[in-house]
Amino acid sequence: MTIQYRIAPADLSGHYFDVTLTIALPDPAGQVLWLPVWIPGSYLVREFARHIVTLTASADGAPVGLTKLDKHRWQAAPVAGPLVVEYRVYAFDLSVRGAYLDDTRGFFNGTAVLLAVAGQEDRPCRIKLVAPKGKAYRDWRVATSLTPDGAEPGGFGHYRAANYDELIDHPVELGEFTSDTFKACGVPHQIVIAGRHRADLKRLKRDLKKICEYQIRLFGEPAPFQRYVFMTMVTGDGYGGLEHRASTALMAARDDLPRAQDTDIRPGYRQYLGLCSHEYFHSWNVKRIKPAAYAPYDLHREAYTRLLWAFEGITSYYDDLTLRRAGLISEASYLELLAQTMTQVQRGAGRLKQTLEEASLDAWVKYYRQDENSPNALVSYYTKGALAAASLDLTIRLRSDGQRSLDDVMRALWLRYGRDFDARGQGVPEDEWERVASEAAGLDLADFFAQALRGTGELPLAGLLREFGVDSQLRPMAGGADKGGWKDLAPNGAGNSLGARVTAEAGGVKLTHVLEGGAAHAAGLSAGDVLVAIDGLRVNAGNLDGHLGSWPAGSRVGIHAFRRDELIERELVLASATADTWGLRLLDTAEAAMLARRRGWLGGA
Ligand code: ZN
Numbered sequence: 001m002t003i004q005y006r007i008a009p010a011d012l013s014g015h016y017f018d019v020t021l022t023i024a025l026p027d028p029a030g031q032v033l034w035l036p037v038w039i040p041g042s043y044l045v046r047e048f049a050r051h052i053v054t055l056t057a058s059a060d061g062a063p064v065g066l067t068k069l070d071k072h073r074w075q076a077a078p079v080a081g082p083l084v085v086e087y088r089v090y091a092f093d094l095s096v097r098g099a100y101l102d103d104t105r106g107f108f109n110g111t112a113v114l115l116a117v118a119g120q121e122d123r124p125c126r127i128k129l130v131a132p133k134g135k136a137y138r139d140w141r142v143a144t145s146l147t148p149d150g151a152e153p154g155g156f157g158h159y160r161a162a163n164y165d166e167l168i169d170h171p172v173e174l175g176e177f178t179s180d181t182f183k184a185c186g187v188p189h190q191i192v193i194a195g196r197h198r199a200d201l202k203r204l205k206r207d208l209k210k211i212c213e214y215q216i217r218l219f220g221e222p223a224p225f226q227r228y229v230f231m232t233m234v235t236g237d238g239y240g241g242l243e244h245r246a247s248t249a250l251m252a253a254r255d256d257l258p259r260a261q262d263t264d265i266r267p268g269y270r271q272y273l274g275l276c277s278h279e280y281f282h283s284w285n286v287k288r289i290k291p292a293a294y295a296p297y298d299l300h301r302e303a304y305t306r307l308l309w310a311f312e313g314i315t316s317y318y319d320d321l322t323l324r325r326a327g328l329i330s331e332a333s334y335l336e337l338l339a340q341t342m343t344q345v346q347r348g349a350g351r352l353k354q355t356l357e358e359a360s361l362d363a364w365v366k367y368y369r370q371d372e373n374s375p376n377a378l379v380s381y382y383t384k385g386a387l388a389a390a391s392l393d394l395t396i397r398l399r400s401d402g403q404r405s406l407d408d409v410m411r412a413l414w415l416r417y418g419r420d421f422d423a424r425g426q427g428v429p430e431d432e433w434e435r436v437a438s439e440a441a442g443l444d445l446a447d448f449f450a451q452a453l454r455g456t457g458e459l460p461l462a463g464l465l466r467e468f469g470v471d472s473q474l475r476p477m478a479g480g481a482d483k484g485g486w487k488d489l490a491p492n493g494a495g496n497s498l499g500a501r502v503t504a505e506a507g508g509v510k511l512t513h514v515l516e517g518g519a520a521h522a523a524g525l526s527a528g529d530v531l532v533a534i535d536g537l538r539v540n541a542g543n544l545d546g547h548l549g550s551w552p553a554g555s556r557v558g559i560h561a562f563r564r565d566e567l568i569e570r571e572l573v574l575a576s577a578t579a580d581t582w583g584l585r586l587l588d589t590a591e592a593a594m595l596a597r598r599r600g601w602l603g604g605a
Contacts (some may be wrong), residue, residue, distance in 0.1 A: 023083045035052065038299060171247060231250065288422075349517065354378045395460075
């Protein structure tokens with residue numbers, strides 16, 4: 001028997017969805033209902049049930065008692081007939097991970113608003129999306145990758161899913177959004193943009209098509225979905241994305257979308273394309289090739305795996321690489337992105353303490369719960385994972401004399417686990433990933449994995465890059481906006497560094513992170529301190545570097561700062577900026593063998 005849902009924007013200004021759930025055959029012992037505590041793809045316990053404000057049940061028009069069992073589960077009193085559950089959910093999370101409703105737009109992930117029926121999670125589901133009442137909303141439409149079951153394309157009405165797992169993996173956008181379509185390898189793709197914008201959709205379609213076709217062909221046609229939807233919410237400064245089996249929900253800054261007058265790809269647009277590429281790649285890597293720990297997902301509690309680096313790190317490696325291989329950006333532009341990733345990893349002492357496997361396992365309590373000490377304490381399985389993936393790819397290419405690559409590893413994982421995931425539901429066991437990789441590469445990679453995944457030593461990437469005709473430099477940061485990339489070094493060095501991350505604050509400069517071993521750490525400054533003067537002169541975000549650079553390294557200068565509302569005085573021993581910034585460029589004098597390797601790597605196989 002089908003589980004029936006009905007969801008309606010009820011009080012738009014109050015941000016409430018009303019949901020009705022009808023269960024034809026409730027558990028005779030008393031039906032248990034539950035809401036996920038986390039959403040797949042975002043590894044933090046979010047307790048979505050806290051947003052349910054009222055919940056009642058009835059059968060045959062008579063009320064049925066409900067008992068709250070714990071933070072996310074309820075149990076109805078035993079009834080024979082259809083059980084009807086009605087509840088109201090507060091939806092005001094403007095992110096890709098929850099639900100949102102106001103009088104301009106609605107959005108939801110099923111994980112935040114659709115209760116699961118315990119013991120009946122495998123049954124087919126039917127959901128009715130109801131339009132908000134009122135003339136002001138008559139132009140509202142629907143965007144979702146859910147399969148229509150009576151609804152017109154883009155319309156309110158009925159949709160269906162094979163089971164609860166599928167039901168909650170198709171986010172839904174409601175409102176007056178911009179939309180366009182294109183085909184990639186024959187598969188229909190839809191672009192949906194909500195929020196005010198002036199994006200050039202023709203340009204976006206053309207560029208996304210290249211990304212999609214490259215990735216579909218990388219794993220082999222056919223694509224693993226019948227249809228795909230890129231959903232973007234535009235705000236002034238948004239950034240983020242979440243992957244789903246046939247769609248992605250994204251947040252982007254308005255200025256990062258392409259404009260009609262653009263002649264090339266601006267850095268913001270390059271970043272947006274990288275985000276689209278990242279989430280699209282997840283259609284294969286994590287939505288279908290999954291760790292066994294996610295097959296199926298346990299949405300009642302944290303699901304632990306040491307393999308998150310492979311699902312996020314490898315996806316982070318291929319997101320930018322796809323832009324290059326699909327011909328959207330130059331080799332130099334790709335190397336700039338890679339150098340920025342290398343720089344992000346280099347700038348945290350956490351890389352010397354946490355391994356990639358540890359970072360994966362502790363994602364729930366470390367990566368997703370970052371604080372002022374995080375750069376000193378943890379490494380990102382995204383960024384270091386991407387560098388491990390790059391190192392693995394180049395190692396395989398070099399040792400197999402160009403015959404194999406990480407592409408072969410991904411295809412082997414796809415054939416073994418991903419392609420038939422829907423039928424077999426088999427995830428990658430924790431100890432199988434490395435075995436499949438070694439087999440697909442035709443190499444013994446045990447030493448590589450021991451070092452890259454279970455060690456905290458530096459990855460061999462710079463040395464490998466040289467074999468591919470890429471020159472590297474590790475240099476001091478040149479000012480606060482320097483994210484990495486090649487720079488010809490000034491003969492006098494790069495000045496002094498405070499050894500802290502800062503943000504502008506009225507009347508001074510606020511330290512957000514004090515980096516281990518830096519000058520601020522040695523001077524006894526803490527995160528949260530607001531630096532107001534150096535040697536009696538007022539500082540702000542604009543003149544800080546200039547002040548620090550006006551003394552030779554080793555000088556001792558008095559500083560004033562506010563800690564909470566108390567003025568403190570400390571002595572700062574100025575230290576030269578350490579080399580924490582990577583630059584990469586094509587080697588002018590590369591040998592023919594290097595050039596051939598580079599073509600194989602960056603030009604696509
Ligand atoms: Zn991801």
